[in-house]
Amino acid sequence: MKQNKLSYKIRQYILFAGPGTALFLAVVIVPFIYGLYLTLTSWDGVSKTKEFVGLENLAAAFKDADYWHAMLRTVIYSVFAVVFINIVSFALAYLVTQGIKGQNFFRAGFFVPNLIGGIVLGYIWKFVFNRAFVAIFSSTSLLSTTNGAMFCLILVSVWQYAGYMMLIYVAGFMSVSKDVQEASKIDGCTPSQSMRHVIIPLMRSSFVQCIFLSITRCFVVYDVNLSLTKGGPAGTSVMAAMHVYNQAFTYKNYGLGQSEAVILFAVCAIVGVTQVLIGKRGEVEA
Amino acid sequence: MNENQRAARNKKIAHAIMWIVLLVMFIAFIFPFLLVVINVFKTKGDITSNPLALIGAHGFTFKNFPAAMKKMNFLTVFLNSLTITTSATVLTILISSMTSFVIVRNGKWKFCTIIFSLMIASMVIPFQVLMVPLVSVYGNVLNSRITLILMHVGFSVSMAVFMFHGSIKTNIPIDLEESATIDGCNRWQTFWKIVFPLLKPTIATVGIINAMAYWNDYLLPSLVLKKKDLYTIPIATQAFYGTYSTDIGLIMAALLLAMLPILILYVFLQRYIVEGVTSGAVKG
Structure with missing residues (x-):
């Protein structure tokens, strides 16, 4: 053979x-x-030799207050963004699966922001916040205040990803068979009861997937952060990924930047794995 | 009015309300794009004085487009994006489908299992962890489209192999390959003549997802391509914004130019793109 x-x-x-x-x-x-x-060397990105420094970078990363501020900011941003992305996309998915006239058109429309890269989206919204909203509300731009900039980032992320997550929830709604829904109706469920006790539990895998995808995307947000706020005002909207980039490529602390990137990776991995494990545990079958 | 009529009427009202909610959401979703479109045809002064007016006080102007196109070097940039996206997408499809074929058909071979598990595990690594070492290892071959294409492919191989793996395993019966062998095909011919054509749906999904990712990627190309004549659309937009941020009319035109190719494509391939993205997300 x-x-x-x-x-x-x-x-x-x-x-x-x-x-x-x-x-x-x-x-x-x-x-x-x-x-x-x-991570074990102190390298400036140019010199040929990379001096071995052991765990110094790791220790420095743990002491880098700016980094941990950026990390905390990323966590806050991600929590808000993930919650609202999923609420909005679930609501949209529900609305576009009710057999309404033109629902395919709406689906296609909500997906449009996903076609365009984060850089371009960020600049478009920068224009909206700095010019249009200023003209409508005749106030100063939201982007010039600390909380305002965070709010803008969250809003743009929700807008950017809602259409994508909507498609996953639509697939989830389609997979819940009509028989089960009919049965719950005959058994006396009101529409909201059958949504809560029948449809949502059966769509658990869609939720797990959307939450996982939105967390992993929000945690390493960079493009929109760069074009919309550029970390400003005064560095108060620098997210972890941008901090890592600046540490390595702007300040030329490659070893330190890389250590901080590895910590970011560890945090991502822990959050992602935990979430998938929790999500898998309570899965139901029809 | 009997029960059925009432139910039908209630349903109609509910639908009307939902339709209005959808319409409002839809307008909110496309509002930023609309704003760009109306401002592209205004002069700089008109945009500043009233960004919401449909037509500026000084009427229509078509000057922003050609000026932005020239200053952004749009044709070159567009062709760069197009070449890189198409070659990387085609390569990803060919290379990943071939890789998964061997991995699936040698499922009992330890080596294949190890490589496959390594690929699955690597999907959780964020790009930020790889960018510094990547630039440091490949510092000598940067500023080349080929380097960028190969890197794009290398980063998407694991995800694409995962998708092809599932599709070959569940959709391609091994009997089919055995009969091809009996008919005189070798493994190479069997793959290209029998297996590959049957993978069409997965090819479409992998192709669409990756093409969109390559077209819109900013971070990797910005690290690899430092020369102006190699820029892709996202990098060129970013550079353009940095240089002309005060000339808001030009910025509007540049942003619209950056969006236009993919929006035009979306009008024609909308069904495939939505389907591809959905099945990609649900499998991945």
Whole structure:
């Protein structure tokens, strides 16, 4: 049997999976491992030698007050953004699955912000906040105050992701079979009762997925942060990802920046895994 | 009025209310885009004095567009984005489907399981963790479209392999491949003539999701492409905003130019894009 020989298998593997594996290792795995090594060095990005400093960067990262402020801000931003993204997208998904005239048109419309990159979206909203809203409410721009800038970031993120999450909830609504809904009606449920006790529990996997996706996206927000507020006013809306970027590329503290990035990764991983585990536990089947 | 008529009437009223709510939400959703569109045709002074007016006091102007196009070097930038997005998308589809084929059909081989698990695990790594080492390892080959294309592919391989893996495993019966072998196909021919054509729905999903991600990506291209004539649309928009932020008419035109290609595409491929994104999100 030549099919089971190891050399044959290896040749097949290289032929088919060689390029994919090579690129994956070169772009993801090698930099990841090398990045762990970089956290142990003090490197300025230019010099040839990378001085080995052990755990100094990690200690410095834990002492970097700006970093932890940015992290706290990211957590606050993410909590608000995730809650509102999911409320808005669930409501939209409900409305566009009721058989209303033109519902496909509405679905397509709500999705439009997702087609466009965060940089462009941020600049558009900057114009809206700085010019249009100022003209409508004849007040100073929201972007020039600390809380206002955070509010703007949350609003834009909700607007940006609601249409995408809506599509996932729409798929969830479609997967709840009509029979079950009919049955709950015959058993005497009011529409709101059947929503609470029948439809939402059956859509649990959609919720798990949307919350997971929105958390992971909000946690590493960068594009909109850069174009909408640029961290301002006075650095009070710098999110963790932007802080990491500035630490490494603007201030040339590559080792420290990388350590802070690794901490960000650890936080992301813990939050993501916990959320998926909690979500999986209570899944119901029809 | 009997029970049925009343129910029908209530339903009608409920639908009307929902329709109005949807319409209000819809207008709120597209309001920022509308604002850009009306201001593109105004002079700088008119935008500043009244950004909400449909037509500026000085009437229509078509000067913003050509000026922004020229200053942004739009044609070059657009072609850069187009080349990078198309090549990276095609490569991602070819390379990932081939990789998953071997991984699925050698499911019992430890080596394949390890690579596959490594790919799945790597999906939780945020780009921020990789950007510093990436720039440091590949510092010598930056400023090249090919480098960017290969990096794009490398970053999306794991997700794409995961999607093709599921699709090959559940949709392609192994009997089909065995009969192809009996008919004289080798593995290479079997893959391209039998398996690949059957993967069409997944190819569409992977293609759409990745093409959109490549087209709109800012951070990776901004780290790789530092020369002006290599810029993609997002980087060029950012650079343009930095230079001309006071000339708001030009900015409006540049933002509209940056959105226009994908919006036009969306008008024609709307159904496929919505379907692709949905099935991609639900599987991923």
